[in-house]
Amino acid sequence: MHLAYPAVLAVLLFCTGLYGVLARRNAILVLMSVELMLNAVNLNLVAFDVWLRDALHAGQALTLFTIAIAAAEIGIGLSIVLMVYRNRGTSDVDRLRDTAETPGPGDAPEALEAPEAPEGADATAAAQKAEATA
Amino acid sequence: MTLAAPAPQGFLSPTGVEIAFLLVGLVTFAAAIVTVTTKQLVHAALWLVVALGGLAVEYLLLTAEFIAWVQVLIYVGSVVVLLLFGLMLTKAPIGRSPDADSGNRWAALTVAVAAAATLVWVVVDAFRTQWIDLDAPQGTTAVTGAMLFQHWVLPFEALSVLLLAALVGAIVLSRKADEGDEADETGPEPGAKTAPGTADEEQR
């Protein structure tokens, strides 16, 4: 079989997932798109494993690990999304804009954090705040 | 590295496997497209099942049968279920939701198309003369199992620790909010808790 077929399919799936990550509003749909990207990578791994006839089957082993890690990731990701939803009442990614630069002369310098981190951190902080006020 | 040196074959004379791979690939790609574009959230999850299932078929066609079944079990069986739970717990609307896509869509499309064009060009340019020899199966369950528990046992155990950590993390993340207001937020806990558990058990 021509190697270009799985490779191109993987590329197309990856870019589809990429589009989904960038364009979807609901955080769970974003997670689905991430799954698509992971699967594209898996396809690549399997195809190249087969093509290379690797004695250690590194590609397939890595695929298995990726699948397991993806499962773990989806679990953690979903619990984060749920927590955000509970605290914010929404799971729309583009509404979680606490790291936005607010205009005005007296705006406090905000820490430049990684895109993923503030969601969880904010959620935790907000949860603690909710506890304190409850 | 043992590069396969197959007999030269042309694009114009596809084998049956290639045709099957192509067709299933088209279905998979189409399902993936629908997944990321549909306005109905639950449909997206269901189309994801189609895409992932199609990928499982592709694995089979690539003679990686164990991977294919794991794919079906974990992705179709648990991940998608989890996602559906998540959609339900976040009260995702049933039916068409007009704002499923964010305002970033056109930028996303541009980036995705550009990336796809670049990658396709590079990949095709790099691998247009390479063929996979599918005569000898590469990923039978027996071979995979032996390989996994002979050569990859240490990463495998490390992975199980990782899964345990993920399990604990998911529980912690879910429970913390419960302690604050446990009256009306008891629902999500079992769902979140089962997620890593299921994956863990499946993996083992």
Next chain:
Amino acid sequence: MTTPTLAVLVPLLPFLGAAAGLLLGRRVPGFVRPLAVLPTLASAVIAVLIAVRQGGGTGGGVRPVDAATELTPTGSVPIELALHLDGFAVLVAVLVGLVASCVQLYSTGYLRDDPRYPSYAALVSLFTSAMLLVVYSGDLMVLLVGWEVMGICSYFLVGHYWETPEARAASLKAFLVTKLGDVPFLIGLFALAADTGSFRITKVLDAVATGGLDHPTVIALLLLAGVAGKSAQFPLHTWLPDAMAGPTPVSALIHAATMVAAGVYFVARLLPVFAASAAALVVLAVMAAVTMAGSALAALAQDDIKRVLAYSTVGQLGYMTGALAVGDRGAAVFHLLSHGAFKALLFLAAGVIIHAAGTNSLAAMSRMRGLRDRIPDAFWTMTVALLALAAIPPFSGFFSKEAVLAAAEHAATGHTESVPGSAGWIVLVSGLLTAVLTAAYATRLWLLAFRPPVTAPHPTAGAPGAGAGSEAAPAGSEAARGVSAAAGVVEAPDHGRQPVVMNVVLWVLAVPSLAFGITVGSLPDWFDGRPLTPTLTTSVLATGLTLVGGLVTYGAWRHTTALAARVPVGAVAAHPGAEPAVSEAEAIATHTPAYGSIASAPDPADPGRLLLGPLHRHAAAGFRVDAVYSALFVRPTQFLAGVVRFLDREVVDTYVRGAGTLPRWLGAAARRAQTGNVQTYLSVLLAGSAVLAVAAVLVAAGA
């Protein structure tokens, strides 16, 4: 000790006293008064000692003492710490020491509770030291040091009541106007030194005597500017009346006896330089004439008792410059000495009056009964001083003024060589005219301050001299105080006894005012040897004119005084029990709100109003010299400042703001990128990755 050593001590002691007073004033309040009084008193005693030792000066055969030491080489024209003690110097030093001691003693009573007394006393000491330095200095640069220190001390002391806007404005004005004169003065000194090759006064005079002066007129006129500023001569006299916003002792010391005399003294020292230029002498004469006549008219219209005295000072300084203009420095310094004594006395007595009356307004005083009985010491000494001011024969002012007039007559008739006759005539005529006016304002001051108004209901109105005492019954003074606006004529408020030290000082100063004239025979020995005795013509003429002036004023007063009861005018300070300085500060601060002007009051009972007629309005405002200055200098300056401000705000700042706009826009753009939307960030990140990947591939492919 040798005379130079003693002479060095004279300026040094007050200086050390000032330094110690400034250092210790806050920490050891008990030392402040001794530190203020004793060094000044000691230097006064030493000055007398030097004067006795030096007795006779040039005329008496004793050579002037000249001592100099050069501290360090200072270029082509050496600057030396030099002393020059001739008859003028030692006598003026005695006057300065005497007046300064009196003022320091008087201040201990006058500002007894003032929280700023330590710095005040130290500044007065510093001022005394500077003046003594000017007097004794034999080097023009050292003289300039004292000259400028006096200027700054004057600024601080005039602004002593800096809480009041009048005092702040007056101190600034005094400083700026005198500085305006000091700049040409400095240039003149440099020009003089460049021409003669030395700053030493003796060498300068030697050079002048041998004709070494190349530009006498220019130098003389430049120096005259500084003299006009310091001695308050027209047209730079305007600061002196306003400087009355300072405490009365300061007015007595600085603005009557010493600092303003420094200009006259300086010209007397360098008279040959001025005499080398006939034009300078004529200018000096015209300046003196305008000054004395104008200031006498202005004095007649003032309501503030201290402003009357200030204008009178300006006029008497005009006499001195007049004497210098006719080339007789002996007469000038003679008048300086006698005037210093009686004018200091007038001011110090005026301080007592202001405290006793609770107001500085003559209009308000003219409606008070019994003021003279409250303060008999001030009444009698002030009478003496006013008689001296008006130049009534037995008093000191008569002799000194006659000396001036005789010198002017001498010059006018062409008997003085190197002095143009026109200068003599100008001085003589204006001097005689001023004699009339001087008598008039002195009489007006005395009548308004001490004579109760002749009111119709009183049967004794026809004989006020006899009835005045009985009207001033002390009973009911409590009720009368503070309600002066209600009744036309009130009792003088009872502020208790004046401090003894103040009264003692008045009598001390009354002695020279009364008897300084008897030295007229021996004084020429100290000076240039020219006789200072009055000549018959001028003395008869001047005394006659003086009597005419006084009598006319008395008649006018009799005519107008009846109006006083009908038009109530009054302002009594709110703190009668406080120290005198508080009363004065409040009186100054309330004059403008009460009467609408710092200088005059709308009082129809004022004889000056009747005498001056339509001129009164202008005279009260000092003939609008201030308004002219305002139009000529202040407003153009303000306009220019406005233009500059406009340029700065609207033009220069536009560029600054424009420079800030671009970074602000960039910042706004960068902020817009920080949307907080993770997807946007990721899109940009991946787009960048794609571009990089393409670039990397192209580079790798060698494209």
